Amino acid sequence: MNTTPTPPLTATDLAVDASGLVKDFGSFRAVDGIDLQVRRGEVFGVLGPNGAGKTTMLSMLATLLPIDGGSARIFGVDVASSPHQVRQLVGVTGQYASVDENLTAFENLYLFGRLLGLPKAKAKSTGSDLLDRFDLTDAADRRISNFSGGMRRRLDLAASLIARPPLTFLDEPTTGLDPRTRGQMWDTIRELVAQGSTILLTTQYLDEADQLADRIAVIDRGRKVAEGTADELKASVGNSTLQLRLEDRDDTTRAAAVVARVLGEHPVLTPESGGLNIALADANRAADVLIALRESAISISTAAVQQPTLDEVFLAITGHHSDNETEEVA
Amino acid sequence: MSTQTLLPDTTASHALPVDRELSSRPSLAETWQQTTAMAWRSVKKMFRNPEQFFDVTLQPLLFTAMFTYIFGGAISGSVADYMPIIIPGILAQTAITTCMAMGTQLREDMDKGVFDRFRSLPIARIAPLAGPALADVIRYVIASTLTIMVGLAMGYRPGGGFFGTLAAWALTIFAAWSLAWIFTWLGTVMRTAQAVQGTAMLIMFPLTFLSNAFVPEDTLPGWLHAFVQVNPVSHVVTAVRDLMNDGSFTAEVGWALLGCTAVVAIFAPLAVRSYSKKI
Ligand SMILES: Nc1ncnc2c1ncn2[C@@H]1O[C@H](COP(=O)(O)OP(=O)(O)O)[C@@H](O)[C@H]1O
Ligand SMILES: [Mg+2]
Numbered sequence: 001m002n003t004t005p006t007p008p009l010t011a012t013d014l015a016v017d018a019s020g021l022v023k024d025f026g027s028f029r030a031v032d033g034i035d036l037q038v039r040r041g042e043v044f045g046v047l048g049p050n051g052a053g054k055t056t057m058l059s060m061l062a063t064l065l066p067i068d069g070g071s072a073r074i075f076g077v078d079v080a081s082s083p084h085q086v087r088q089l090v091g092v093t094g095q096y097a098s099v100d101e102n103l104t105a106f107e108n109l110y111l112f113g114r115l116l117g118l119p120k121a122k123a124k125s126t127g128s129d130l131l132d133r134f135d136l137t138d139a140a141d142r143r144i145s146n147f148s149g150g151m152r153r154r155l156d157l158a159a160s161l162i163a164r165p166p167l168t169f170l171d172e173p174t175t176g177l178d179p180r181t182r183g184q185m186w187d188t189i190r191e192l193v194a195q196g197s198t199i200l201l202t203t204q205y206l207d208e209a210d211q212l213a214d215r216i217a218v219i220d221r222g223r224k225v226a227e228g229t230a231d232e233l234k235a236s237v238g239n240s241t242l243q244l245r246l247e248d249r250d251d252t253t254r255a256a257a258v259v260a261r262v263l264g265e266h267p268v269l270t271p272e273s274g275g276l277n278i279a280l281a282d283a284n285r286a287a288d289v290l291i292a293l294r295e296s297a298i299s300i301s302t303a304a305v306q307q308p309t310l311d312e313v314f315l316a317i318t319g320h321h322s323d324n325e326t327e328e329v330a
Numbered sequence: 331m332s333t334q335t336l337l338p339d340t341t342a343s344h345a346l347p348v349d350r351e352l353s354s355r356p357s358l359a360e361t362w363q364q365t366t367a368m369a370w371r372s373v374k375k376m377f378r379n380p381e382q383f384f385d386v387t388l389q390p391l392l393f394t395a396m397f398t399y400i401f402g403g404a405i406s407g408s409v410a411d412y413m414p415i416i417i418p419g420i421l422a423q424t425a426i427t428t429c430m431a432m433g434t435q436l437r438e439d440m441d442k443g444v445f446d447r448f449r450s451l452p453i454a455r456i457a458p459l460a461g462p463a464l465a466d467v468i469r470y471v472i473a474s475t476l477t478i479m480v481g482l483a484m485g486y487r488p489g490g491g492f493f494g495t496l497a498a499w500a501l502t503i504f505a506a507w508s509l510a511w512i513f514t515w516l517g518t519v520m521r522t523a524q525a526v527q528g529t530a531m532l533i534m535f536p537l538t539f540l541s542n543a544f545v546p547e548d549t550l551p552g553w554l555h556a557f558v559q560v561n562p563v564s565h566v567v568t569a570v571r572d573l574m575n576d577g578s579f580t581a582e583v584g585w586a587l588l589g590c591t592a593v594v595a596i597f598a599p600l601a602v603r604s605y606s607k608k609i
Contacts, residue, residue: 062450066607077352085352087452098447102375114367115453117360159447 015040015075015167015198016061022069023056023222030056032222033070038167038200040075043193045213046202049314053222054202055095058169061200062092074167091160095171095202098156099144105131105155106140109162116163130158134188150181157188168192170201174208186211206233206313218317226317234308236316241306242278242286247299249274255298262292277312280305353452361454368461376465386428386469390477394420397544398484405545413486417477418498418570419543422563424473425506430534432466433513433526440517440605455606456598459518463510470506474499490577498573501586505566508590511597518604537563562589 016038023031031053038044046054059065061072063083072079074086092098099108106127113123131137134154144152153173160168173189174182189212193199203209209216210230218226218233226233246255252269259267259278263285267278280286286305293300314320356364376382397416402409436459439445448458478499488495513530520526540554541563547555558564569586572578 064446064449082354084355084452087450088352090450092447092450094443094446096443098443098445098450100371100444101442102378103371107374111367111371112447112451114370115364115448115451115457117363163452 013040014038014073015042016044016072016200017076018061018070018072020070021057021060021067021072023053023060023065024068030222031060034219034222034224036217036224038198040198041193041196042214043189043199043201043212045209045216046200046219047204047206047209047216047313048202048219049204052219054219055171056222057219058092058171058200058202062090062169063087064092088163089165089167091163091165091168093153093156093160093168093170093173095175099152099159101145102143104141104143105136105147105151108144108155109159112159112162118162126162130161134158148181150177150184153177153181153185154188157185161192165197167198167200170199172202172204175204182208206230207307210234210307218313220314220318226313233313236313240280240283241308241312242280242289243275243302243304243306244278244293244300245275245302247301251298252276254296255293258292258296258298259289262288356452356454361457364453364457365460365464368457369464370461372462372465373468376468382431382469383472385431386424386473387476389427390420390424390473391480393424394477394480395484398481401544405549410485413481413484414489414571414575415546416544417481417486417488418574419541419567421474421477421498421502421570422505422541422567423538423543424477425470425502425566426509426534426538426563428469428473429466429506429510430513430530431469432463432510433515433517433520433530434523436462436514436517437520437523437526456602459514459598459601459605463507463514466510467503467507470503474502474506488574490572490574494573494575494577497577497579497583498570501566501570501573501583505586505590508593511594511601515597515601515604518601537561541567543567562586562593565589 014037016036018034018036021031021034021036022029034053034057036044036046036057046057048054056065060067061074061079063079063086067080074089077085077089079086100111103111109127109130110123113126114120118126128137128140131140134157136151136155136158139147139151144155147155157170157173170189174185177185186208189199189201199212201209201212213230215227215229216233217224226236244255246252252274255276256267256269259265259276263278263280265279267276269276278289283305286303290300290303308316394417397420398409398412401416402412406412406415439462445458478495488498490498512533513526516526516529520529536557540557541561542558543563547558547564550558565582566586566589569580569583572580572582
């Protein structure tokens with residue numbers, strides 16, 4: 001077997017080191033000069049709405065799409081010039097489950113084990129082991145076509161762990177899952193991190209990035225528009241939002257004046273629904289606002305305190321909405 | 331979720347270190363294991379979609395009986411005289427029509443999510459193509475065995491005896507496997523399964539019907555004769571006839587083997603190249 005030693009450790013302190021990544025589809029630039037640095041052992045979240053270019057960017061880093069501009073290194077290994085080496089370092093879990101519909105769960109894991117060079121017996125035991133660890137043993141001999149979304153995702157993740165890759169890509173691991181399954185997936189991801197994996201995950205949900213990621217890059221229309229910890233991002237829009245709907249739309253302006261007086265800042269008006277969105281540095285100030293409104297005889301139909309949504313982070317950073325047609329996370 | 335570790339391996343629960351030796355290309359032994367793993371997958375698929383066996387069982391039964399009885403009298407004067415001509419012809423034709431399905435199968439397969447995973451794995455780029463081709467040999471075996479058996483049942487007694495027939499059978503299967511690489515390449519180049527199907531038909535018809543598979547070539551007009559003579563399928567047909575009817579390893583057999591090898595040598599690398607590029 002031909003082998004090449006990996007570069008010295010200094011070059012591999014970064015699990016991912018990409019600069020100026022570009023991908024063009026015809027005249028459309030899906031990824032437009034993204035720089036990304038993921039440190040060893042961290043969970044890095046790439047947050048962005050549908051169509052932002054997350055999958056395209058991951059595909060380039062995973063050698064699935066040629067890189068049209070810029071360069072990327074995985075643990076110091078150049079992606080464009082050494083794809084075979086990079087494939088030995090990265091486990092990929094796709095946005096759309098990349099397992100074989102025609103095979104059972106066990107057969108899928110056995111196949112990937114064999115492809116990765118395991119002897120037959122070892123491929124079998126690794127397959128059974130992983131099914132066990134991902135709570136899929138009962139479904140081992142069922143065809144994937146009958147699997148629920150959550151089961152597919154778990155199997156997909158299990159499949160990408162066969163080679164025990166030091167870096168794992170998770171492309172929207174919980175999109176489309178119900179809240180309970182999403183929580184399970186989060187637990188799984190946390191366990192992986194505890195075992196020393198480095199993870200690059202993409203998501204459309206700020207709270208998912210918040211729950212899992214050490215650092216977050218926000219991308220929009222192929223560009224990176226912000227980067228930081230979850231707290232830093234949220235601080236840029238206020239820590240939470242008080243959403244109010246008024247009984248009488250005509251009170252909107254008057255209510256805004258009251259809020260401005262109490263908090264010293266103007267709320268965002270959403271006149272089409274007769275409401276106000278009020279950024280709160282401190283969630284306790286919500287009570288002050290409500291009391292002041294009662295005193296001014298403005299009556300409220302609904303009130304809710306919410307963590308900032310991706311859309312609000314977006315609005316704050318880019319000045320436009322995220323055009324996100326999928327559901328927001330409450 | 332259990333409290334066990336998620337990463338497989340009982341000895342070390344941690345991800346593999348990054349500063350281990352990385353192989354720069356798969357070795358031959360690794361490539362073979364990957365190819366057989368992909369073949370294993372295709373065989374599983376095949377037996378779960380039994381319609382893949384329709385063409386290889388029905389076509390030999392129908393075509394052998396039909397061609398022999400319909401054309402037998404007209405072309406050779408009698409059915410018995412026509413058999414030594416037509417059975418090898420149908421063998422070759424069956425080989426091509428059954429291996430044609432490779433292209434459409436592959437194209438449909440490549441559009442599925444699991445191919446993204448195959449691409450992301452450190453495996454030889456030829457394995458996802460060579461695996462299905464290897465598995466497809468099962469279908470060629472069924473088709474050629476049935477064709478010969480139907481011929482025998484209809485009273486054909488190959489002059490080449492058992493070994494001549496065995497050699498002809500093996501050559502047919504090898505030819506099918508080789509020609510399949512043309513269709514595999516089409517599958518990697520074209521965008522839709524329909525396009526692959528259409529193009530494959532366009533290639534298949536002249537190759538089989540403008541050959542000496544069904545008629546002795548000296549009955550053909552000059553221009554057609556010229557094409558029939560350069561058509562590689564004609565060489566396979568003649569080689570199969572030589573083996574089956576005379577049991578002799580003639581120069582034609584050598585040419586057929588050489589031609590088939592050349593097809594693989596040209597189209598396998600082309601297919602791998604376009605597969606590696608295509609997303
Ligand atoms: N193969 C492709 N051909 C043309 N356009 C594409 C292709 N893949 C993605 N796109 C476009 O690139 C943009 C980014 O897509 P994608 O990376 O899938 O976004 P995300 O994963 O963030 O939802 C989208 O506008 C999408 O329509
Ligand atoms: Mg995506």
